[in-house]
Amino acid sequence: MEDSRQDLMRTIQIKFPRLSKGQKLIAEYILKHYDKAAFMTAAKLGISVGVSESTVVRFANELGFSGYPKLQKALQELIKNKLTTVQRIELSNDLITEHNALKGVLKSDIENIRSTLEKINHQTFEDVVDLLFKSKKIYIIGLRSSTALAEFLGFYLNLILDNVKVVGYGMSDIFEQMLGLTENDLVIGIGFPRYATRTIEALSFAQSRNAKVVAVTDSLLSPLAARSDYSLIAQSNMASFVDSLVAPLSVINALIIAAGLREKEKISSTFTDLEDIWEEYQVYSYKSKEE
Incomplete structure (x- = not known):
């Protein structure tokens, strides 16, 4: 992560002498405040440094990005695991306000799902479903959020x-709970920024036992992905101090349904039994027969 940050900042420094006066203002701002710039629109960044929105777009092009959104995403990737909750709250004020919270968050989650659908590797998904049935035991670990x-x-x-x-x-x-882990087992690790240290350690432990490891995470650069055999990437760009887990949950839902479709008869039998138990012990509220 640190190397990636240095690469981008170094690129800006190298290109700095050839930039226009307005673009230099943008470069200086990003070098000093890249954590804030990452969550500004091109228009807002332009206003902050006193240049036009088109100048911001041309600056992104000058750095080799196809547009400003690509530069913005690169900046977000660099910082999202380092932001404290307090910093998230401060930055989110530029994105979500009390008056547009519902629309803003829903639009953000829709974008997360759309992006996940475009980026996720379908073959990897199928391979993971196969692993669910091939593994002797499946361990799932996801901590904190x-x-x-x-x-x-x-x-x-x-x-x-x-x-x-x-x-x-x-x-x-956690390691005591995974004591019986063998090479015939599967470990599914779930984690998003800020990544829980214990989850990362658990996946390293799984690798040391030669178990298969699947990561459900936000990027191939994630520390979970680095410790896995298969990575299911689900976008979780934050709209505020709350982690967006909508796209990850959708991917997990797809895993469950794909597995269930392979075991239709068993699922039907299981839920028939459960419905009888639920009704007998009033697990759910059932309408009276009179109704």
Whole structure:
């Protein structure tokens, strides 16, 4: 990550002498405040440094980007794992306001799903589904904000496969919960910026045991992807201090459904039994017979 930042900043420094007066103002601002620039539109960046929006676009082109959005995304990739929650709140003020929160967040999540659909490797997805059925045992780990994703995946996969264990904080350490891990097993690690250190360590442990490792994460540059055999990339660009997990959840949903479609008869039998149990023990609210 640090090397990537240095590369981009070095490119700006190298090209600086050949830039126009207006472009130099943009370059100086980015070099000093790249964390803020990453979440500004071209128009807002132009206003901040006193140049036109078209000058900002030409600056991005001069650096080798096809447009300003590409430069902006490159800047966001550099900083998103380093931002504290307080910094996220400060930066989000430029993106989401109290008056446009609903529309702004929904539009951001729609973009995350659209981008995920374009970028995700379909063959990798199919390979991961195959692994679910080939593995002796499946361990799922997702900590902090990713806990909800791990629990969701574990809950439904257990109804299909019966050999799934969700690893998390509890009475025993994470490594103790994975003590029986072998080369015949699969570990699914779920993590997004800011990446939980324990999840990364768990995937390294899995590799040391020669288990297959799948990462559900936001980038091939993610520390989870670096420790996996297969990576399912789901975009999670933040709209504010809350991590956007909509696209990752959609990918996980697709995994569950793809696995379920291979076990249609078992799924049908399982849910028939569950419906009887749920009704007998009033797990859900059922309408009375009179209605």
